[in-house]
Amino acid sequence: MSTSKLKQRVVRQSPSRGAGSPDVWGIYEPDTGSIQYICADPATKKAALIDVVWNLDVKHYRFSTESMDQVLDLVRENGLSVEWVLDTHPHADHVMASALLKERTGAPNAIGEKARDIADIWAKLYNLPGAFDPARDFDHLFAEGETCRIGDLEVRVMLSPGHTLGSITYVCGDAAFTHDTLMQPDVGTSRADFPGGTPEALWDSIEAILALPEDTRLFVGHDYGTDSRDEPDWEATVAEHRSRNRHVKDGTKREDWISLRNARDATLPLPDRILAALQINLRGGRLPEPEADGQSYLKIPVNRF
Helix, strand or coil: CHHHHHHHHCCEEEECCCCCCCCCEEECCCCCEEEEEEEEECCCCCCEEEECEEECCCCCCCCCCEEEEEEHHHHHHCCEEEEEECCCCCCCEEEEEHHHHHHCCCEEEEEEEEHHHHHHHHHHHHHHCCCCCHHHHCCCECCCCCEEEEEEEEEEEEEECCCCCCEEEECCCCCEEEEEEEEECCCEECCCCCCCCHHHHEEEEEEEECCCCCEEEECCCCCCCCCCCCCCCCCEHHHHHHHHHHCCCCEEEEEEHHHEEEEEHCCCCCCCCCCHHHHHHHCCCCCCCCCCCCCCCCCCCCCCC
């Protein structure tokens, strides 16, 4: 049996560095390589849950809540109170637990306001006009530069398109949750070939993130290890990315990176959950309404991608 930690549920805390700095827990979800986060104010014990996964067994199309339950167990064990349920974008590689977490915690759920534009793109691709309404399924849609609070800590929203046209980064003190922009320094950067995404926009988003203070802790959305690393990793500072990120370290030319990104993306298959995940995530993590037999059904485009 493999002993690789890439096959295990790994939890790691990044403690507060002092005033204005949050406690952060990263919770690795091995089926999708996703990192879920708890961002908490040490003073008030208020917390936000970021990009939490609703597990989907793609062999049987059955859902389960072990990842969400693990996150909520950590909340309880650390005496935290959930103030926000946040997502950085409508994910293509996992199903979001947003609606379930809102139900469990009573906290409002939120995503970026450009999720409405993503919903329009995918409503056409699924031929489901009017099916998706983020304003209906999320309590708040964040605009670029908008702020909210986790206890005494301010969270600022950065629009970070490229992976999708509506991805956002949450910046809380010296922590930034950068979703599918950067990977870890030994991996590089994320793909930009989904509908609405472009490498040009992703480059600009990454440059804005790497302009944050050098000691800012950047928490990425995914990790799949490398040929020489079989343990998941998800935290590095701006300074570390600028000095050794294999794709975008200081001195990298924009046109070279765009060529590299396009060549790499041309080799990547669709994530195995994308066509199921997006029509759920664009409903805020809700299944389609049950039909006459009481069952929910997903619609899959054939020969479209």
